[in-house]
Amino acid sequence: MDFEPLSLALKFAFLGVLYLFLLWIARSARKDLKVNSGVAAGPETGFGGGGATRDGWLVVEASDNLDPGSRYDLFGGVTLGRSDDADIAFSDRYASGLHARVYARAGRYYVEDMNSTNGTLLNGAPVLGETEIPDGSTISIGDTSFRFQLDD
């Protein structure tokens, strides 16, 4: 009896499931990189100090599904929205898929609304065009809000 086709099929099934599984884990790991645990480099951390530029963070203040207090590193700029493609993805009835972006330029941080349906608020005022974010500001999108924080 020839079992070769079955053997072949099982081998490919094994490799297929294995790679899908690894891709899934690698993808989640990549997403995790955007979330930082919220520990600044102190004398005890053992990973050296930061550079000359000040790191900026978004700290969740209110959200349906993000934990208040989670911190997001703004390195390289981030997009916010309820789509999975957003770097900081959250669920909010009033948020658009890609709602706003936050980025740094020449040591300053800016927020820009990306033509969202319901708009973005910076300290209660609507964001028009790119707007600089002062330390400690609050960025609100629908019912979700983040506090902007600079490292010392």
Add this chain to the structure above:
Amino acid sequence: MEVRAAGGSAPRRGSARNRELLALIPVALLLTIGFAAVFAQNDSQLGNLSLSYGLYFLAVCLATHIYIRIRLPDADPYLFPLMALLTAIGLVMIYRLDAELARDLARDQANWFVLGLVLFAVVVHVLRDYSVLERYRYTIALTGIGLLLAPRLPFLGEQVNGAYLGIRIGPVGFQPVELAKLCIVVFLASYLREHRELLVVGARRILGVTLPPLKHFGPLLVVWGASMFMLIFIRDLGSSLMFFAAFLALLYVATGRLSFITIGLAMFMAGAWVVYSTVSHVADRVDIWLDPYQDPSGAGYQVLQSMFAQADGGLLGEGFARSMVVIPGSSGDGFLPAAHTDLIYSLIVSELGLYGGAAVICIYLLVAARGFKIAMMANDGFSKLLATGLTTVFAFQAFVIIGGVTRVIPLTGVTLPLVSYGGSSILANFILLALLLLVSDRARREARRGGPAPPAGVWS
């Protein structure tokens, strides 16, 4: 438009454990497919035995998962599934060898796996506050050195292939080096946590080279030197390489001084050359590595057969249980020697091809990535260094043996972590997993609550 809840973007408590649970299902599925393929090949029938094996495996993993859910609710979600996957691949490959070697290795390995998980649970229970490890650092260091010495004791030790690796108490054989590696990492992490500042501040420049202060470097050098000496004494080259890598990685993470690493590597070069030119056992290994064809049926046999077996596999492999391991008609492991231990990676490549081998390497890479992530998330120096050291030693062990069988570095006998047959290796690696998850659980819990918890008295 549906919005997915927290799809891996925030460290939520429930979702981490749910992702772990979800990840265990494909792992059990892979084990089932693997067993089914071996059955189909060996007995020409499918049956439902593979399904029951898969379900047993899933049940054991689920029990562990529930335990983690209760005791370590915030721990890293992917580390346990990845380690279970490595064990599953190992079980399939070892089972596949059973028929040809006419032994019951897979059943033993499955028992070791269950025992390893029990030990995992015990370690998690006992070391709830793992900072006690720091207090007993010298006891742990002495235990480690003692474990390394044990195989050389006349009434305990036994010699295998020129290396004194195992000890035997009654019917139970054990490879103490697997446990010793954990002891040495714990010692290095706790010592460096306390003295790292002094190592940096006290450093002096002599002839343009920054040297660490001897007073604080001394104890480190003594313990580490002793373990290196023991390894050469018991002739375990692979492990000495592993220890050295862990030592350098920890020193770098603790001090951030590249010069220390340069000095370390220079010392390694010098030491390696001295050992090469004085110890014949080492010289043989290196010569075989450089030119295995000088003695193709003797000393070079193992590494050559390993290369041939991998070449046979090609891109996609010959399929489960379809590559030749034993020459028909001969007794014992003829074609691919030590296929269940040292050369198990060659067997995987032979049967699943380059893609299968690359996948295995990817699993180790992902484990290393998770481990270093845990180190970065941890809030105190000891946790950071412990996670770094454990991850390095695990990943480097995989490098030493995979590098060995692919002739990147000289072939030395260490196990492929969790895949190779061997009880002590399985047990030690599940203790390692327990420590990593303990560190991870504390770090992620503190991150979730926002900021580190007030330090307990023992961490400076």
